Amino acid sequence: MSQPRAVVIGAGIGGLTAAAALHLRGWAVTVLERAAALEPVGAGIALAPNAQRALDVIGVGDAVRAMSAWQGEGGLRTPSGRWLSRTTPDAAAERFGGPVVVAHRADLVGLLAARLPDGAVRTGTPAEVADPGGEGRPAAVRVTGGDGEGERKGGEGVREYTADLVVAADGIHSTARRTLFPGHPAPRYAGFTAWRFVVPAPERPFSPHETWGPGSVWGTVPLHDGRVYAYATATVPAGGRSPDGERAELLRRFGDWHHPVPDLLAAVRPDGVLRGDVYRTATALPAYHQGRTVLLGDAAHAMTPNLGQGGCQAIEDAVVLAHHAGPDAAGLERRLAAYTRDRLPRTMDVVRRSGRIGRLTAWSSPPARALRTAAFTALDRLGPRLALRSLDGIADWEPPGAAYAAGPRGTRGGGEAAAP
Template sequence: MHQPRAVVVGAGIGGLTAAGALHRRGWRVTVLERAAELEPVGAGIALAPNAQRALDVIGLGDAVRAMSAWQGEGGLRTPSGRWLSRTTQDAAAERFGGPVVVAHRADLVTLLAARLPQGAVRTGTPARITDPGTAERPATVRTGGGEELAADLVVAADGIHSAAREVLFPGHPAPRYAGFTAWRFVAPAPGRPFAPHETWGRGALWGTVPLHDGRVYVYATATVPAGTRFPAGERAELLRRFGTWHHPVPELLAAVPPDAILRNDVYRTAAAPPAYHLGRTALLGDAAHAMAPSLGQGGCQAIEDAVVLAHHAASADGGGAGTVRALAAYTRDRLPRTMDVVRRSTRVGRLFTLSSAPACALRDAVVTAANRVGPRLALRSLDGIADWRPPRESYAAGTRRSRTAPE
């Protein structure tokens, strides 16, 4: 019996989840990653209940839930420390069936890679799609070393500036600069206790969230022109912008080594591609629907993509016509939902890129008033997103649904 073969281009969160989900469905998988190692970056990832339920499909949901470190109250603040709104993980669990877990990306990558057979992931292997395939012929991928791989299915998970997207849809508008840049780092926990928070200033944002290993994940954004460089360095720029903000911001900046700070300009999809597939090749994650991090859903939507893709691919059995039909179903399921999340993330992002004092004062007053009506109002931005669950038949035999997964 023919064992269908899938080649995944890109070993980020989405690519590895897709490989794991396809492997679980009986596909032979090869993951090609241009970087020399898997996710060595010191950054976190927010995994809302929708992503946790998707990870249940490959048996990792409970392992992620065990990484939850946020206890008690947290919420939204001003740079002086005044609370604009508060919420708890219990409120999120009541509304969406589970808390939002912030994990270290490297920990999640390790869990995902361990679900794959030895040798399935090939690092230091750049690759490009040379033929997306049709119902009559396989898709092909060529590595930087000249090796050509034929596959029943190719999954293009090669990120925001996807070369595969250009091959599938040449001339399609590239992702657009979202108007702000983002810093990320992991630091030792501060000496004094703190509540998890996101702080909105004028054209700037800071977030501090505990990790399960005792460290703290920090993210920050600021509105600057695309491609801006800071001659004094990233840490000096963070100190200039955030050094006088409330505890624990100054202490975290004092603790982080300059070379541990990551920064990337933020891009979002300018227009939906015609489809998330062509022939036997599927776009996944940022390659299909880059979004602002405003709702913490970039990685979550990539994980959703992966399990939905594997769900449809399971019916194809590697046959050309079946694979093409499966990918058309994948596009129908995923394109409307993910583009809605792109738009919603963009709208929320506009709130923390406001820079005029009157506009920021009005924004803060509205958030404060909404919090007085009911703290759970702050969670409504994730309604219809965090309560998603995968198709029932995606749960493989022997995979237990979490107690928090709604029926």
């Protein structure tokens, strides 16, 4: 039996996890990335216990857990600094089997890429689905640029890869999604944009926090290397850019908020702030597959960042896909249907739950904000663990049919990861 072949479009977190998981299953994997280098766009990424257990399947869960830097109390605040709700990493570990770890995306990409054979990732290679494949017919991917193997088709520099499986992890504005489901509504602007940056930790200590203001949010989280990941959102029209730079925009919106916000804004370079509009899937796709091609991550289910689950759900997608794909391509269409059945209801539930919180952060009128503040204050009186309920049924997920590098429920058991 010949080795099955998979092509992954997109070398983001979901695409690299899928490639690593399929490689462990015995697939020959090629990852095609549009960007000229494997340099992840973004800053930090939240990895809840569900994602950590998924990463155990490919042997990097413990390395991610070692990046945990949050100690002591943290929680939700007002712009003046008043605490509304507090929690600790221990509370999350008790409820979900481990704390939420915030890692730098570059660190996670490095861990994932190291699980792949040399030459598996080909950058500077824009790709699109030419044929989703079908029963007895391989899928085909058309690429331009790059220097990878492939049969030349058409003009100079155009190649076509054929594969038993194509994994489309090409993001919110996925061309693969439009090819598989033409006419299906694209993800919609969620009503707010996001800023992100990483700077050295300030001299004065601080507690990890998320702060809710009028139609806006600020978050500050320590990273394991001594730096700080900061993020912010605000309700603004789509497509906007500040004429004098995004750092200046953040100073106008957040410069008088509590410590450490002013110190962090003083530390970031004017060109060091990333800005991006937030989109969400408003209408579920009919399936996450067609023929021998599957959609994964934001290409299938874009969501707001309010539960910190965008990357986590892409990682889940990847290991569930590898679980169903099995070690060969026989009967693959039937097994991809099982992938859709497993993933579509769960991910769309997370999309909806995250969207509800996103709408709550958009409240800006004084009466609405007073009501929101009162609700969180009451919740905090009932105990910090209740504040974690938004992740119930999400962070406690476990991957199917897998052995764990760190043992189930986040226990530190050691040992080698098994194939998914």
